[in-house]
Amino acid sequence: MKRINQSVMTIVAACLLAATPMWTETSRAEAANIAKEQQAKKSEISKEVQSSLDKLFEQMPELKTLRLEEKFLKENNFRDYPNPVWNVMLTNRPETGAEKNRTEYATASIELDAQTGRLLFLDIRNPDWASANYPDEKLAREKADEFLHKWLGKETSSLKQSQAMGRGKAGRGSGETGKMIEWARSSVYYQTLINEIPLNDYSLVVSVDHAGHIVRYDAYRQIQPDETKWPAPEKAISPEKAKQLYQEQLKMQLEYVAEQPTAYAGPGRPSEKKPMLIYQANEPFGIDAVTGKVVGEDKIPEQQSVRVKGEGKSVKIASKAEGEQWLKEQFGIDVAGADFEYDDHKENLTDGLQQIESYHWLNFSGKSASSFDSISLTTDAVSDRLIGFNLHLPDGRKQGKTISIEEAKKKAIAALEPYVDPSLAELTLFVRTDEAEIPDWVDKSKLHKQDEPQEYSFHFQGKRDGIPVSDEFYGVEINKETGAIAGLNLHPIQPGIVLPDAGKIVSEQEAKEAYQQEVELELNYYWDQYEGQRAPEPQLIYQTKEKNSYRFIDATTGKIITVKYR
Numbered sequence: 219m220k221r222i223n224q225s226v227m228t229i230v231a232a233c234l235l236a237a238t239p240m241w242t243e244t245s246r247a248e249a250a251n252i253a254k255e256q257q258a259k260k261s262e263i264s265k266e267v268q269s270s271l272d273k274l275f276e277q278m279p280e281l282k283t284l285r286l287e288e289k290f291l292k293e294n295n296f297r298d299y300p301n302p303v304w305n306v307m308l309t310n311r312p313e314t315g316a317e318k319n320r321t322e323y324a325t326a327s328i329e330l331d332a333q334t335g336r337l338l339f340l341d342i343r344n345p346d347w348a349s350a351n352y353p354d355e356k357l358a359r360e361k362a363d364e365f366l367h368k369w370l371g372k373e374t375s376s377l378k379q380s381q382a383m384g385r386g387k388a389g390r391g392s393g394e395t396g397k398m399i400e401w402a403r404s405s406v407y408y409q410t411l412i413n414e415i416p417l418n419d420y421s422l423v424v425s426v427d428h429a430g431h432i433v434r435y436d437a438y439r440q441i442q443p444d445e446t447k448w449p450a451p452e453k454a455i456s457p458e459k460a461k462q463l464y465q466e467q468l469k470m471q472l473e474y475v476a477e478q479p480t481a482y483a484g485p486g487r488p489s490e491k492k493p494m495l496i497y498q499a500n501e502p503f504g505i506d507a508v509t510g511k512v513v514g515e516d517k518i519p520e521q522q523s524v525r526v527k528g529e530g531k532s533v534k535i536a537s538k539a540e541g542e543q544w545l546k547e548q549f550g551i552d553v554a555g556a557d558f559e560y561d562d563h564k565e566n567l568t569d570g571l572q573q574i575e576s577y578h579w580l581n582f583s584g585k586s587a588s589s590f591d592s593i594s595l596t597t598d599a600v601s602d603r604l605i606g607f608n609l610h611l612p613d614g615r616k617q618g619k620t621i622s623i624e625e626a627k628k629k630a631i632a633a634l635e636p637y638v639d640p641s642l643a644e645l646t647l648f649v650r651t652d653e654a655e656i657p658d659w660v661d662k663s664k665l666h667k668q669d670e671p672q673e674y675s676f677h678f679q680g681k682r683d684g685i686p687v688s689d690e691f692y693g694v695e696i697n698k699e700t701g702a703i704a705g706l707n708l709h710p711i712q713p714g715i716v717l718p719d720a721g722k723i724v725s726e727q728e729a730k731e732a733y734q735q736e737v738e739l740e741l742n743y744y745w746d747q748y749e750g751q752r753a754p755e756p757q758l759i760y761q762t763k764e765k766n767s768y769r770f771i772d773a774t775t776g777k778i779i780t781v782k783y784r
Contacts, residue, residue, distance in 0.1 A: 263289070266335030267304050274328065274337065277368055278432070280344070284308035284326055291332060295664075297339075297438050298750025302332035321345060321399050337369070340435040343388060348399040350564075351428040352385060355404065362406035362424035365432045376443060378416050380407040381766045386425070403433050412443045413451055418504075418742040418761065441745065448743060449758040454507035460739055460760035463510055467502040468737075470729045472773060474687040474718075476711045482783055495685070495718040496779075497729035497771040504759035507741060513759050514746070520649040524631060524678065528638030533604040534597075541577045541595045549609075549703070553579040553593060562599070573599035576606075607706040611672060611697065620698040626674040630694035633703045634678065638692070639710050645678040646686060660748050673697055673704045680711070683720050687711065724776035732778050733771055738763040 263271075275281050287307040296303045308326040322345055329339035353361075359379065366374050384405035408422040421441060425434035474495055479488035503514030535541045538558060545551045556579040563574050577595045589612065596606030621629075627647075638645075656662065673695040680690030695705030711717075724732075740763045745756035767782040 263304060264332065264335065267330050267332065268335075270330055270335040270337055271306065271328070273369075274340075277365075280342075281308060281326055284310050284324060285313070287311070287325075295750060297329075299331075299338065299438055300750070301334075303338060304330045304332050306330070336437070337435065338437050340432075341388075342431070342433050343401055344431075345399055347427055347429065347431050347433070348401055349428045350387070350400045350402050352402045353404050353426050353428045353430065355383065357430050358383070358404040358426040359406055361426045361430045361432065365424055365435075366408070366422070376411050377408045377422065378411050380409055380420065381764050382407055383766075384423070401427060401433060403427050405434070410441055410443065412448050412743050415451060415741050415743055415758070417441060418744045418759070446745075446756060448756055449508055451741065451758065454741060454758060454760075455510055457739055457760070459510070460505050460507065461737070463505050463512075464502060464737065464739060464760065464762075465730075465734050467505075467512055468730060468734060469500040470497040470726045470733065470771065471500050472497055472685055472723070472726065474682060474685055474690075476687060476689050476715050476717065480779070480781060482781070493715050493717050495720055495723060495773040497724075497726065497733070497773050498688075499733055499770065501762060504742070504744060504761045505739075507758040507760050513744065513757060517655050522647040522649060523681075524645045524647050525643060526631065526635050526638050526645055528640045528642055529636045530638070530640045531636040533637075534602040535577070535595060535604055536597075536602040538577055544595075544604075545593065551590065551593065551609075553581070556581040556593075574605070575599050604706075605708050607703075608695075609702075609704045611704070621696075621701050623674055626696040626698070626701065627676060629696050629701055629703075630674070630676040633696075633706070634692055634694050637706075637708050637710070639680075642680055642682065642690075642710075644681040644684075645692070646681055648677045648679070657746065657748055657753065659753050660751055664751065665749055672699070675705075682717065685720060687717075718774055720773075723773040724771070728776055729771040729773065732776055733769065736769060736778055736780075740764075 285308065287309045289304060289306045292303045292305055306328040308328070309323055311323040311325075324342070324344040324346070326343075327339070327341045328337070330337055363379065366377070370377075384407065386403055386405065388401045388403075389399065403425040405423050405425045407420040408424070409416040409419065410421040411417070419439060419441065421437070421439055423434070423436040424432065425436075427433045472495070474493070476493050477491040478494040478496065479491050481488070481490040483489035502512050505511070506513050533544060535544060538560065542553055545553060559578040559580065561576045561578070563576065575597050577597075579590075579593045581590050581592065591610045591612055592608075593610075594606070594608045595604065597604055656665075676694045676696070678692040678694075680687040680692075689709070690711050691707070691709050693705065693707030694703065696702070697704045739760045742759055742761050743756055744759045746753040767780050769778055769780050771777070772779055
């Protein structure tokens with residue numbers, strides 16, 4: 219009989235005493251190795267993705283100067299996109315050693331379809347390119363076209379550049395130095411052409427900075443012509459019939475506008491404003507070109523008339539100290555110890571927006587004795603008048619009981635009345651439900667779950683002589699558990715503004731007849747979507763022709779006013 223090595227016997231004994239047999243452990247090890255191999259494959263960029271990256275680096279040599287910081291695969295409906303997405307992050311920040319302020323390094327984020335390699339998103343932030351100035355429109359359009367022709371080649375023949383343009387800014391700063399740099403951009407929109415008819419959706423967006431650099435590209439919404447079967451243009455009703463149906467649905471809304479723009483110096487920058495009484499068109503989104511039915515009807519929120527007795531109180535806050543004093547006196551909140559940030563919003567001046575200042579207290583570290591996450595105060599920079607207050611409490615502060623919406627509404631009105639103009643006796647309350655109207659074709663099980671808000675939100679609009687004032691509005695947020703004021707938004711009419719006399723105006727019918735004379739309809743394809751889900755099939759619809767302007771009727775003269783955005 220052979221003697222068995224004691225060490226072997228020890229191993230055998232250990233296996234016999236173990237909760238799971240050795241062969242199970244072996245299979246687990248094999249499974250772990252297989253999982254590692256599969257993960258390794260996932261971490262390997264495909265040939266298609268690498269080919270797109272190589273092409274992008276050739277077209278944009280500035281990306282070659284950056285190193286790979288990280289790459290990761292997103293598989294769970296990232297940005298509502300149905301396929302897995304590779305996210306590649308580049309930077310010129312050194313891997314080791316002392317670093318400068320992070321605002322001084324260039325970064326690029328690239329996102330590509332993991333299966334096809336198609337470029338979905340690009341965002342470049344280079345401090346050497348930073349500027350708060352927007353590019354000339356002609357330059358932006360030319361550079362966007364140039365980039366697309368190089369990138370897509372023949373595919374650009376199925377794209378149409380839109381008349382509309384967008385603008386945006388990105389910023390990056392350091393809490394330590396307070397240094398902030400900005401990148402202003404103008405965005406050029408492109409629509410997909412199907413049967414030579416544009417798809418009513420901006421399929422591609424190319425953004426350009428002041429010097430003509432391409433700083434952003436977004437193709438997440440791009441639809442390929444062969445993705446589905448499109449209604450045949452031959453089935454469309456005549457333009458005359460469509461216009462008749464459109465006119466039947468057209469309604470005119472009489473409203474005051476305290477500061478109505480009548481001219482623009484540039485995109486988003488009104489150069490002339492004046493108080494007006496106007497008829498605003500409430501137009502149908504579109505007319506189905508096959509069935510003649512209205513498409514995309516918005517559900518108008520319930521409106522309630524609220525009588526108020528305003529006190530005309532105006533709070534002025536011109537410094538951090540004055541803001542802290544007001545918070546303590548008004549709400550008993552002591553912000554001592556909390557981190558503080560100030561923003562003068564200088565970009566609003568160049569953008570033609572209201573000049574404001576904001577004061578922020580952040581208490582995420584719990585340094586302040588008061589229980590809050592953040593508090594913000596916003597003031598008008600010219601008059602120092604308070605126009606906004608927001609209080610965010612910790613998410614974990616839940617007692618299970620909430621006040622009713624009716625009780626919250628009473629608290630909201632009581633909180634608002636001290637700040638309302640005494641000459642304003644009536645407000646309109648817009649009642650919005652928490653749940654958005656979801657189309658019947660949506661698979662609700664696939665929708666993102668959203669946390670229930672901590673506050674009830676109430677939105678009010680001024681009403682004078684029974685006529686709504688579109689730019690006189692107020693907002694109040696009431697905490698559902700405590701009943702405390704969690705937010706105020708105060709936008710009364712500016713002092714000295716005199717609204718036109720409503721005694722002599724044209725009728726709604728006269729305004730409608732004048733307005734519809736300028737209406738031009740065109741065919742568009744429309745494929746409805748909701749949180750990344752598409753309707754079962756697209757539609758061919760008639761819509762008003764896209765123009766880089768908007769129109770309304772001067773109610774005192776009956777004349778149509780056309781205001782170009784630039």
